[in-house]
Amino acid sequence: MNTQIDKKQCLNDLIKFLSIEGITGEEKNIANAVEEDLVNSGIPREYIKYDNSNKKIPLPTQVGNLIVKLPGTIKSERIMFSCHLDTVPLCKGAVPIIKENKIIPKGNTALGGDNRTGVASLVSMLKTLYKNNIPHSPITVLFTVREESGLWGARKVEVKDLDKPVRCYNIDGGSTNEIVIGAVGCDRWEIEIFGKAEHAGLAPEKGISSSMIASLALADIQKNGWFGKIVKGEKSGTSNVGIFGGKNGGSSGQSPNTVTDYTYIKGESRSYDQNFVSEITDAFEQSFTKICDTFTNADGEKPNLKFSRHTDYYSFNLNFNEKVINNAKSKLSTLGLEPKLVKISGGFDANWLVKKDIPTITFGAGHNMCHTVGEYVEIDDYFNACNLSLLLAQDG
Numbered sequence: 001m002n003t004q005i006d007k008k009q010c011l012n013d014l015i016k017f018l019s020i021e022g023i024t025g026e027e028k029n030i031a032n033a034v035e036e037d038l039v040n041s042g043i044p045r046e047y048i049k050y051d052n053s054n055k056k057i058p059l060p061t062q063v064g065n066l067i068v069k070l071p072g073t074i075k076s077e078r079i080m081f082s083c084h085l086d087t088v089p090l091c092k093g094a095v096p097i098i099k100e101n102k103i104i105p106k107g108n109t110a111l112g113g114d115n116r117t118g119v120a121s122l123v124s125m126l127k128t129l130y131k132n133n134i135p136h137s138p139i140t141v142l143f144t145v146r147e148e149s150g151l152w153g154a155r156k157v158e159v160k161d162l163d164k165p166v167r168c169y170n171i172d173g174g175s176t177n178e179i180v181i182g183a184v185g186c187d188r189w190e191i192e193i194f195g196k197a198e199h200a201g202l203a204p205e206k207g208i209s210s211s212m213i214a215s216l217a218l219a220d221i222q223k224n225g226w227f228g229k230i231v232k233g234e235k236s237g238t239s240n241v242g243i244f245g246g247k248n249g250g251s252s253g254q255s256p257n258t259v260t261d262y263t264y265i266k267g268e269s270r271s272y273d274q275n276f277v278s279e280i281t282d283a284f285e286q287s288f289t290k291i292c293d294t295f296t297n298a299d300g301e302k303p304n305l306k307f308s309r310h311t312d313y314y315s316f317n318l319n320f321n322e323k324v325i326n327n328a329k330s331k332l333s334t335l336g337l338e339p340k341l342v343k344i345s346g347g348f349d350a351n352w353l354v355k356k357d358i359p360t361i362t363f364g365a366g367h368n369m370c371h372t373v374g375e376y377v378e379i380d381d382y383f384n385a386c387n388l389s390l391l392l393a394q395d396g
């Protein structure tokens, strides 16, 4: 079994991909660079395709997911690898420089190690397989778009375009030995309260204050233990009110002498238990409904409430005896690394891939403090991810 990657080549690939701008929704240049790199290293162009997910994503997106499908050279089930191509907007204009055993951004930007470390490690893996003629399973590599702005590429990818992989290794994170086997699910919800404006000095009793109603409802939620960190018996989760204001990003109300007639609130609920995610959202809906039903002005008029909710991504908890976990554990041991199974309280492409019945674990390739100007890549962790991918490609 080949366990040796060409470190110099891997590092060059990473620096090259970190230097290509490609913030979320603008993945064309980085996708084309990956495609060219693969073709130049001998991978037939017909193995490389774009899907049409960008046509289905409700936000402007330059290209679809880039999907590479290699036939196997050994008889085995098809396995998949995935990573996202996009970076957060704070990476715009990033210039990577190597400083000792790290890569850091030269200027006042984030680096984009999230997730170019994933991209570079998978490109290196594919190139190494080809260059060294290493026997491998049938492999699909999915490079997703718009992960950072809502997991869109993974959400919209069609399983039929992936050729039925039986398991997937998603690369996105810091330490390579931390295997993510579960993650929370998340609801996002929006609340609109339509009150009634009146002169606050002349006839406040005839007004219906949307901001007061929102405050009462949120106080009710807080009092009943549904805000922030939530624990109800065995169940736990979190909730947040992220936006509280008026129309189009303005304030709720415009002047001190007018009763506010409109309030907009946007927030979220999370839990490892998908049913509990819904229960948290229910609690918000019920409190707002209750307050709106009981609040009246002097004329007996009531406010109107519009509560809309959707599941942003689903929670998952892989079974401990899933092959995808055991394979990763055993290859990590081969590399002398101690596997650690973890769950995370955020969503990433794996949430959608598991939802599509592809058991998926995630491991890191060395990016740290992502989404900040302090972002850096730990080069040794990146090499570990390159090596781990190469091992998994051979019989993962």
Ligand SMILES: [Zn+2]
Pocket: 084, 114, 115, 147, 172, 173
């Ligand atoms: Zn990421």
